[in-house]
Amino acid sequence: MNGQKNTEKYVSAATIKRLPRYYRYLRDLLDRGITKVSSATLAKLMDVTASQIRQDLNCFGDFGQQGYGYNVEYLYNEISDLLGVNESYNAVIVGAGNLGRALVRSPMFARRGVKPIAMFDVEWSIVGSNISGIPVLHTSSLAKFCKEHDVHIGVLTLPKQHADAAMKSLIEVGVKGIWNFTSIEPGELKNQVIVENVHLGDSLMTLCFRMRDGANGTTESNEDESEN
Amino acid sequence: MNGQKNTEKYVSAATIKRLPRYYRYLRDLLDRGITKVSSATLAKLMDVTASQIRQDLNCFGDFGQQGYGYNVEYLYNEISDLLGVNESYNAVIVGAGNLGRALVRSPMFARRGVKPIAMFDVEWSIVGSNISGIPVLHTSSLAKFCKEHDVHIGVLTLPKQHADAAMKSLIEVGVKGIWNFTSIEPGELKNQVIVENVHLGDSLMTLCFRMRDGANGTTESNEDESEN
Missing domain, CATH: 3.40.50.720 (NAD(P)-binding Rossmann-like Domain)
Incomplete structure (x- = not known):
């Protein structure tokens, strides 16, 4: 409980912020019975580049196999573990x-x-x-x-x-x-x-401001905004 | 309705993201009957630097007077207007x-x-x-x-x-x-x-991860995370 995970590789703060999103997409794939996913497919789903996916996932473990794709369940479990979803x-x-x-x-x-x-x-x-x-x-x-x-x-x-x-x-x-x-x-x-x-x-104000400002797109919660 | 606000000065995306937070703090000051606030006081309240406050607020209008501080109501109204709170x-x-x-x-x-x-x-x-x-x-x-x-x-x-x-x-x-x-x-x-x-x-997962990771601090919603 509350123990530091013994990750051998350094996981950047930027990657960590993206992990809940990976978790969400991987759970969705699992729910749909999908067992393997390529970085290209995951990238398309998540609207990021495939190289971003590879970079994020490689930095905390060797989850993928070249030309084969990622094992969805294994990746989901590893990310769950890293995020502490299995703690109580x-x-x-x-x-x-x-x-x-x-x-x-x-x-x-x-x-x-x-x-x-x-x-x-x-x-x-x-x-x-x-x-x-x-x-x-x-x-x-x-x-x-x-x-x-x-x-x-x-x-x-x-x-x-x-x-x-x-x-x-x-x-x-x-x-x-x-x-x-x-x-x-x-x-x-x-x-x-x-x-x-x-x-x-x-969040609601930001939506209204952006509607007024006229720029399309999407913004997301869970970014670290701690100052300085 | 939905018209582009005619701001004469350029307001950076980073400043815009902070505006709902200014709005919230200024409303709180108004609720407490406080009519003037210095950048130093506002900075302490919001846990940012006074120079950050001055930089943010100066870039979209001349709200403050040297040695006098900001007029809370005026600033609140201007930010409300900029954020579209007075739209419907x-x-x-x-x-x-x-x-x-x-x-x-x-x-x-x-x-x-x-x-x-x-x-x-x-x-x-x-x-x-x-x-x-x-x-x-x-x-x-x-x-x-x-x-x-x-x-x-x-x-x-x-x-x-x-x-x-x-x-x-x-x-x-x-x-x-x-x-x-x-x-x-x-x-x-x-x-x-x-x-x-x-x-x-x-958001809940991020909290759990950070508890597990052991780093104190605060994170915030409403950051733009649109990729690329």
């Missing part, structure tokens, strides 16, 4: 509103090796209920719960005005990762925890 | 499941000048109902509805296996922007429409 992380979701409920009901967590074990909210009318089998507890018991359970990830889906306190509380009890859907950012706390932000409002 | 776009949400419902219930759309006018789903048991005042229609009427109404944005929150058909259908009837929450990507269609992807699963 416990998560708490702070904020049992619409977004929190939508996330906990989706199969997303289970597929990525993350197990939601509790939701927290300040709304007494829902405290004591459960959503998709996950109990909703009162936010005042968040720190105590995290100390008593092995919580690795905190998901912040609560209103902005309470987000800062929740983030601090999670860090204090030793949570290692925060999946942050609120508009706040960790600021100086970023040295104490790993934060992955999903700023949906920013 | 009509949106349809394809997929009235948990995520679609969570989005339509949030104040996010209204704040960004986007108005959801209908949701679509294949589930007859919810067709005819409404969610936060937005009617749920059957997906088979999507194209007809878009032709009859002035729909600018399609939000894809439906299962992956139907996403491709929905995207094609939206493009065919002239929708200009797609906010895509599905795991599919536009591929060759990207030349016909503006797509902003929110791949939540990729």
Whole structure:
């Protein structure tokens, strides 16, 4: 758990950022019963160059065979392993509103090796209920719960005005990762925890700006934007 | 509507990507009744350098006065205008499941000048109902509805296996922007429409990978990852 993967080859930050996308495309191929794929086919699917594919995949293992293509399952498993999909992380979701409920009901967590074990909210009318089998507890018991359970990830889906306190509380009890859907950012706390932000409002604004600006194309989440 | 903003100065792509973040921080300052802000204070808040702030803000207008700081409201309004927040776009949400419902219930759309006018789903048991005042229609009427109404944005929150058909259908009837929450990507269609992807699963995987890798810090959505 949380152990550093012993990768013999250096994997660049740029490649790592692309790995979840490879993972997604490879899973899709597997779902379709496709067992072998050439770098050219994968490149066409993913809209990148074949040489980019070869460069990315070669740098963390010898997955392909010249003239034969990649073994999809093997590649998928290796990338899953590298990404830690086969680990098991416990998560708490702070904020049992619409977004929190939508996330906990989706199969997303289970597929990525993350197990939601509790939701927290300040709304007494829902405290004591459960959503998709996950109990909703009162936010005042968040720190105590995290100390008593092995919580690795905190998901912040609560209103902005309470987000800062929740983030601090999670860090204090030793949570290692925060999946942050609120508009706040960790600021100086970023040295104490790993934060992955999903700023949906920013994404919608970017779409509107680009529509206005008139340039076609696609943009993508999950780029590292940490400054300096 | 959709007109090119007549900006006299060139705004770099890197600056544009940062604008939604400026917008968010400035709105927060306004909410707190703060009317003036120095580049140093804004820099500390946003965890970037003051020179970065000055460079970003100077390149699209003379917002600041030496030794006085920025007028928060003026800056907020200018950025809002540049980002198109004061435009009004009509949106349809394809997929009235948990995520679609969570989005339509949030104040996010209204704040960004986007108005959801209908949701679509294949589930007859919810067709005819409404969610936060937005009617749920059957997906088979999507194209007809878009032709009859002035729909600018399609939000894809439906299962992956139907996403491709929905995207094609939206493009065919002239929708200009797609906010895509599905795991599919536009591929060759990207030349016909503006797509902003929110791949939540990729984001969660990136968090897990970084936790495993042991590096602290923060990453951010909304980076342009279009290849080549």
